[in-house]
Each structure stands twice: as C-alpha cells, then as structure tokens.
Amino acid sequence: MALATVIDGKKAAASVIEAVKAAAAGLEAEAGAKTGLAVVIVGDDPASHAYVSSKSKMAKECGFKSVQHTLPAETTQEELAKLVESLNDDPSIHGILVQLPLPKHLDSEPIIQSIRPEKDVDGLHVVNAGKLATGDLDTGLISCTPAGAMLLVRSIHGEDLSGLNAVVIGRSNLFGKPMAQLLLNANATVTTAHSRTKDLASVARGADILVAAVGRPEMVKADWVKPGATVIDVGINRIAAPERGEGKSRLVGDVAYGQASDVAAAITPVPGGVGPMTITMLMANTVIAAHRAAGQKPPKF
Ligand SMILES: NC(=O)c1ccc[n+]([C@@H]2O[C@H](COP(=O)([O-])OP(=O)(O)OC[C@H]3O[C@@H](n4cnc5c(N)ncnc54)[C@H](OP(=O)(O)O)[C@@H]3O)[C@@H](O)[C@H]2O)c1
Numbered sequence: 001m002a003l004a005t006v007i008d009g010k011k012a013a014a015s016v017i018e019a020v021k022a023a024a025a026g027l028e029a030e031a032g033a034k035t036g037l038a039v040v041i042v043g044d045d046p047a048s049h050a051y052v053s054s055k056s057k058m059a060k061e062c063g064f065k066s067v068q069h070t071l072p073a074e075t076t077q078e079e080l081a082k083l084v085e086s087l088n089d090d091p092s093i094h095g096i097l098v099q100l101p102l103p104k105h106l107d108s109e110p111i112i113q114s115i116r117p118e119k120d121v122d123g124l125h126v127v128n129a130g131k132l133a134t135g136d137l138d139t140g141l142i143s144c145t146p147a148g149a150m151l152l153v154r155s156i157h158g159e160d161l162s163g164l165n166a167v168v169i170g171r172s173n174l175f176g177k178p179m180a181q182l183l184l185n186a187n188a189t190v191t192t193a194h195s196r197t198k199d200l201a202s203v204a205r206g207a208d209i210l211v212a213a214v215g216r217p218e219m220v221k222a223d224w225v226k227p228g229a230t231v232i233d234v235g236i237n238r239i240a241a242p243e244r245g246e247g248k249s250r251l252v253g254d255v256a257y258g259q260a261s262d263v264a265a266a267i268t269p270v271p272g273g274v275g276p277m278t279i280t281m282l283m284a285n286t287v288i289a290a291h292r293a294a295g296q297k298p299p300k301f
Contacts, residue, residue, distance in 0.1 A: 004261040007152050007232075007268045013276035016151070016301055017062065020283045023299040024063045027291055035290035036065040037095040037121070037282075038087045042080060043073035043103040052099050055279055062283050065092060073103050080111055088116045094293050095121035095286035118292060121285040123147070129173065132181050141285050146179040148277025149232050151301065153183070153209060156230050156266045161188035165206050169193045169220070169254070170213035175234060179211055200224075210264075212254035222259035231260055231267040234274050 024035045037059040041052045052068065059066035069083060080102075087096045096119045102108045112120075117127035123143035131140030157164065166188040170176035180192045193203050204210055204224040212220050213234035225231060235254030244250065253270030261267050268274055284301045291298035 004231075004264040005156070005266040006261075007155065007230075007266055007273060009148075009152060009268060009273040009276045012152060012155060013148075013280040016277075016280045016284055017058070019299060019301060020062050020280075020287050023287045023291070027287070027294060027296060028063070031294040031296055033290060033294040034065050034092070035062070035095075035287050036067070036090075036093040037097065037286045038067045038069065038090075038093045039097045039099065040069045040071065040080070040083060040087075041099045042071045042075050042106065045101075048099050048101075055097065055282060058279050058283055059286070062287070064283075064286065067093065075103075075106070077106055077111075080106060081114060084111060084114050088114075088119065091293075093119065094290040095119055095282075097122055097282065117141070118289060121282055121289060123178070123285065124174070129178070132178055132185075135185055137185060141289065142182070142281075143174060143178045144281035144285065145175050145234065145274065145278045146182055147281040147284070147301075149175075149179060149211065149234060149274050150182045150186075151277060151281075152232060152268060152274065153230065154186075157209070159186065161186040161209070164188050164208040165191070166209040166211065167191045167193055167204055167207035168211045168213065169197075169200065169204065170211075170215075170234070172213065175213045179213065179234075183209065183211075214254045216254055217252045218254070218256040220255040220260060222256065222263045225260050225263040227263050228265045229263070231255055231264045232274060233257070233268050233270050236270060236275060 039052050039055050056066045056068045087093050096115050112124050117125045123141045128140040166183040168180045171192050171194045180190050184190045201224045205226050209230045211232040217237040217239050233253035233255040238249045241248045241250040251271050288298040
C-alpha cells in the first residue's frame with residue numbers, strides 16, 4: 001500500500017533542460033555569446049567514458065559549444081595542468097569539468113583547485129564551497145548533485161523550509177556537506193549524520209526531509225522514516241539480481257524503496273530520481289557561468 005508521491009527526477013530534469021536551452025539561446029541572441037563546456041577525461045575507465053559522453057551529448061542538445069578532451073592514461077600531472085590552464089584562458093569556454101576519478105598516478109586536488117572558480121561547473125573549488133558555506137548562493141557555483149536534489153526538495157516543500165527538520169546521511173564534500181548547507185540556507189534545521197553517528201535510525205526518524213547519500217544498498221528501512229516525510233535517495237548501488245537471470249544486476253538506492261514508500265509522503269526512486277538531475281545541473285551551472293562571463297543576469301533554476 002504505497003501512498004507516497006513518487007518524485008519524478010526525469011520530468012524535473014527535462015524541464016530544467018528546456019529552461020537551459022532557452023537561456024543559452026537567449027544569451028546567444030542578446031550577447032552573441034555561445035555557452036561553452038569543456039569536459040576532460042584521462043584514461044580508459046569505461047564508466048567514466050560513459051558519463052563523459054553523456055555530458056558532451058547533453059551539452060550539444062542544449063545548444064552549447066561542447067568540447068571533449070580525451071587524454072591517454074599515461075598523461076602527466078603537468079600535461080593535465082597545462083590543458084586546464086589553456087581552458088581557463090579560453091574565453092569561448094565557460095565551464096570546465098575534469099572527470100573523476102583520475103588515474104592513480106595523478107593528484108586530482110591541485111587540478112580541481114587550478115580551475116578558475118567561475119568556470120568550476122562541478123562546484124568543487126574551495127572558493128565555490130566557501131561561498132555556499134557562507135550563504136552566498138548568488139555568485140558561486142553549486143555542486144551538481146546536491147543542487148539537483150535541492151530542486152526536488154523544493155518541488156515538494158517550496159523555497160522556505162522554516163520549521164522543518166532535515167537529516168542528511170553522509171558528509172562527503174561532493175554531496176553531504178553541500179546538501180546540508182543548501183538545506184540550512186533554506187531555513188531547515190539540519191543534522192548531518194555519518195558512520196560515527198549513534199542510533200542513526202532514531203536520528204533519521206526525526207527528519208521531515210531525509211536525504212541518504214551513503215553508498216549502502218537499501219540501508220534506510222521503513223522504520224527509519226517519519227510518517228509523512230520526504231525521502232531523497234542519492235545512493236546508486238548495483239546489486240546482484242539472480243531473479244532476472246544468471247549474472248544479472250539491478251540498481252538500488254540507499255533506501256529500501258518499497259517499504260519506505262509506505263511510510264513517506266514523497267520519495268525519489270532509484271533510478272529516475274536524483275540521478276538524472278546531476279547532468280542537468282551541470283548544464284544549468286554552465287549556462288549560469290556563461291551569463292556571468294557576458295555580464296548578463298543568469299537564470300535561476
Ligand atoms: N548522480 C548521482 O546521483 C550521485 C552523485 C554522487 C553520489 N551518488 C551516490 O551517493 C552515494 C554517496 O556518495 P558520496 O560521494 O557522498 O560517497 P562517500 O564519499 O563514500 O561518502 C559516504 C558517506 O556515507 C557515510 N557512511 C558510510 N557508511 C555509513 C553507515 N553505515 N552509516 C552512516 N553513514 C555511513 C560516510 O561516513 P564517514 O564520513 O564517517 O565515513 C560518508 O560520509 C553513493 O552511492 C554514490 O554512488 C550519486
């Protein structure tokens with residue numbers, strides 16, 4: 001007896017993409033500036049190649065100039081740093097994305113921190129992390145997955161989360177921390193839980209908005225969910241699915257979706273919830289960066 005509203009990430013993503021296309025076309029018409037995204041990939045990790053080609057493809061669909069730099073696995077730190085420097089200096093490029101993880105012999109942190117903050121469309125530069133932490137949401141760029149998850153939260157609760165308790169399980173720089181800051185900025189009362197949290201189930205049960213970003217398949221059970229809560233499942237876990245045939249697998253989130261949707265009022269599915277929002281917000285960040293570079297007021301998403 002699932003009562004929960006299923007939050008449709010594909011639909012939300014499609015409507016953001018339409019707005020991105022319109023904004024990119026508007027910028028080109030009014031300022032003669034074509035939005036440009038450069039995606040850099042090093043090595044031949046198949047999953048990373050799949051991500052990168054879908055990002056490049058989506059950028060083209062949005063009407064952007066889309067450039068992909070595919071570097072061999074043996075690329076040196078200096079070579080990669082030089083490429084980032086040249087993209088920093090290229091006025092036709094507004095967004096630079098270096099696909100992570102990099103091959104083991106490369107140090108990703110100095111590379112990420114060498115991207116100009118105004119072109120850091122992944123929102124990983126300390127300047128952008130710092131702006132979010134200090135509540136400056138207007139001049140920085142926000143990490144794509146939390147920005148997308150927040151858009152889904154807003155689709156249920158609106159802009160102002162005053163009086164609501166939010167619990168984020170996970171404290172990564174990529175997701176947990178920026179998500180907690182976005183919720184705090186929207187006036188939620190926020191708890192960040194992690195592997196050292198005591199009695200996580202009861203902490204989770206206090207949440208009107210429960211966000212799980214852990215990487216443990218179906219960890220969050222129905223009795224962790226407050227009746228009527230909004231549940232945002234960020235986890236993407238591939239598990240064996242012998243019922244689909246030998247060697248088959250399927251994707252599940254960090255939330256036991258079937259049972260949790262009997263208790264929650266709204267819940268994101270996996271796949272089709274937060275997942276589609278990540279690339280979408282990358283496009284949104286890039287068109288925002290292009291507007292700022294052209295001295296135009298950026299769109300809001
Ligand atoms: N596009 C997308 O939809 C998207 C994007 C990013 C990530 N993800 C998914 O989201 C999940 C999390 O990603 P991430 O990058 O944030 O992962 P991460 O860097 O591995 O962080 C995982 C967090 O979960 C916490 N944790 C681990 N075990 C726990 C437990 N038993 N109880 C409570 N907390 C626990 C860790 O706590 P400690 O800090 O104490 O170790 C850590 O803060 C992954 O499944 C990933 O695939 C999806």
